[in-house]
Amino acid sequence: MEEFKFEEVDNPNAALNKKLRQFFDGKIVRKDLTKSIKEGANVPVYVLEFLLGQYCSSDDPEIIEEGVKTVKRILSENFVRPDEAQKVLSILRERGSYTVIDRITAKLNIKEDRYEAEFSNLGVREILLAPSYVSEYDRLLCGGIWCIVQLEYEYLEEDRRANPIRVRKLTPIQMPHIELDEIKQARREFTKEEWLNVLIRSTGMESDKFSTREKWLLLARMIPLVENNFNLCELGPRSTGKSHIYKEISPNSILVSGGQTTVANLFYNMSNKTVGLVGMWDCVAFDEVAGITFKDKDGVQIMKDYMASGSFARGKEEKAASASMVFVGNINQSVDVLLKTSHLFEPFPEVMAYDTAFLDRMHCYVPGWEIPKYRPDFFTNEYAFITDYLSEFMKEMRKEQYGDACDKFYKFGSNLNQRDVIAVRKMISGFTKLLYPNGEFTKEDMAEIITVSLELRRRVKEQLKKIGGMEFYDVNFSYVDNETFEEHYVPVPEQGGGKLIPEGMTNPGHVYTVSRGKSGMVGVYRLETQVLPGNGKFERTGLGSDRDAKEATNTAFNYLKANGRHISNSVSTTTKDYMINYQDLNGIGITKTLTLPTLIAICSAALQKPTLSSLAVLGEISISGTIQKVEELANTLQVCLDSGAKKVLIPITSAVDMATVPPELMGAFSIIFYNTPQEAVFKALGVE
Template identity: 80%
Template sequence: MDDCKVITSNNDEINRKLRVNFDGKIVRKDLTKSIKEGANVPVYVLEFLLGQYCSSEDESIIEEGVNNVKRILADNYVRPDEAEKIKSLLRQRGSYTVIDRITVHLNIKKDTYEAEFSNLGIKDVPISEIYPSKFDRLLCGGIWCIVQLEYMYNEEEKNMSPIFIRKLTPIQMPHIDIGELKEGRKEFTKEEWMKILLRSIGMEADELNEREKWLLIARMLPLVENNFNLCELGPRSTGKSHLYKEISPNSILVSGGQTTVANLFYNMSRKTVGLVGLWDCVAFDEVAGINFKDKDGIQIMKDYMASGSFARGKEEKAASASMVFVGNINQSVDVLLKTSSLFDPFPNEMGTDTAFLDRMHCYIPGWEIPKFRPHHFTNS
């Protein structure tokens, strides 16, 4: 009982320090869980909205804020299967507000910026240059935004898009003030900061032993370290891919493992860099299914993992994205060590290639991480 009191008072102290040093930038994870179950948006989008509307200790304000967030998601989040319905409503009403992932590119021939909507499925929508200059991540892989759209069809200008952007508000951090973060960090001990890091990905540190805490923190290394190659193999239900898909807007999860050199590294026909140039971290789910349609795919990947650069066509390109490989081990570790190796789930051309394995900076033994149950998730 005494231990329980110490933990509770310690957690209260952490919560107090968080409110003092990071007011407006913290979110209650129990609210995230309650809304996430019915909303198909990434956790980081949900938490940004909760940070906007529920940044209070007053239960009535929190309840009103949660209802606001639910209403915003219900009315404005664009599901891909409802894209045509939303476009029709936009045409009928003349204006409509949507939540979608927006990417912006510069049309050099017209000297204008144009936006592309991921779920809504529309592109070449004119956008003021104020937004890409203010939120540069729009140009680097895109960010989630609340966008007020207007529809105005002009008979005389049929080549022009009838859809216009009246206002755009990013709903994920468009940039981070590292100086402010460092200042706030000084107020916390190492143990307290570890707790906060684990809570930020939804885990409750009090339910984990020291080894498990460090293994979960090791999963975050590719998000902060350039060109860091990490591998985690282990049983199911330990949250191996969740971190890279839901928690950070700067990482992407390649599901199924099927990809091309053009998609991952460089598209020579379009002269555009692939995923490694757009994201901080590229994670491959289910390593057993990694398959390049190009014969030289794995060789280019090895080259990139070793040096952070790769050659395509006549030039060499550099990028800083980290590589993460996650997969399931279906047998016990003892059996694996006797019959093959700990890289057994990889395809043959990778798992038995010592040059590929030498390029790994870290191997997380996933079998040491517990299968997550409801009590492992934080409500703080």
């Protein structure tokens, strides 16, 4: 079997492989062996590597070759494929006993007062199971686990109703208990980069194919497996391995596919008094978040309760559990477009996507769009931990806490509220457990961890600000050095791109205004105006059937008819036709605050004079020209800032509300006040 020859001379990772063999002999496997067999066997990686760890734990090519043959034989003979189930049952009947590898789920038959096993691929159910197995491996009752099972077959003529298949011995495919001290001691022999590479390779990926930032994002996916009650969200393109680690790598996590679930299945079944998935697994991951639905009306509310506190109330009592929650799904458009038109949680079902209380419970948002799509050469051929060993290491580390690891060197900035601090501390704890399980790290190491952690939480807060407004204004996350008192601010990369209100001069007749839309959110609207010779027609597009918006634009044109001479004789409502297109740039529904922006847009187009660069028009006027102040001034100014505005036109009546605006937000703009509609037009066009 030539493909399994391993030439260390040509291998640049020989030193790392040598260290692994020296300190973790028997707990590592060559990942190319996993890959070569995995392609032909539809079993989770941890099942496959459990067998490879037993038969291929050697450097000797001959032993490895023999081991691979043995594993292949075991899989071909004992792993049950659904289409060969009847053949396996026939062999069991003929031989009287047979060993199978299958996913076993147990349930309690209340009428018969006994536990019964169901074999996923073999397709048989109601097989009697000893209570001792259920007591020892309680996850058999919830989702099932992969096992090696010795079966017996004995048909009794005198008792034809009895099931002839019996379980002689059941062994879950999991490594025995590991010694954490062994890992902590051995960690000292590896550099941070080497250890990071080992962790990435242990999940099956080739660390050399990823940039340092991409490695950190891949590492973030592992935090729910080492941290109790950690809520992670990752949305991104397809084929980036978002659900891979939760389905294939760890036997301690379960992937809920399809999205539909029940409170009984997930939290607590009141009929048989059993805790659901969150009590049985370390991590519950939801694949394809767009499809998450609860059959129960109170499902989302109970999930919110659990995500916030790790407990939930069902019936007369409160239950606690430690499972982390992971939400993964696809983004079907570019992030730039999504940020301009909506927010990064949009793929969630509507009941969740605009529920700020639910989204605020997300501790971490991994930017899945930054992780490259997996190609065949992204999967490693090097030595790394057997995935089951990695899983047991992560499971044991859940018992330790490193949330205060940063306090020795740094403290958090003033913008972090209590929920932010909890989220960031959980991430710091998770990253530290993974990278520095022995608790030995430098100040620079911790700065790296705290920077990534603040960014992953800030991404959540930025989206909450878009949805919920000023309640989530404080997003300028930072950390302060305890020695130098220097404050370091942590940005979110995608927030810097493509502003809705561009820099530089716009065309005459183009106006940007910021106000509340039909959905209740504050957004940006663009008016584009055309002027043609005519007899005073006024046409509008983009308003749909919204009566309030049409009424506001009619008010603007009627005001111009009555007062145009006070602005300029060149603005004619009898010899020119005007056509304005209204664009809802955030997709939140058209606004009814359009009278003043429409007036400025018509005057700008008629006079062929553009508005000031980077200007946002705020405020409204009545048919009589009365100035109306801006609703939710602080919230509106925040949207102006996020959209790229550098100048804002504000009615003088809103000056009284300036006290509600944080000073740093006020300082971000050139504020231009106006007293009358005519003054608003002049100042918007830069006319003194």
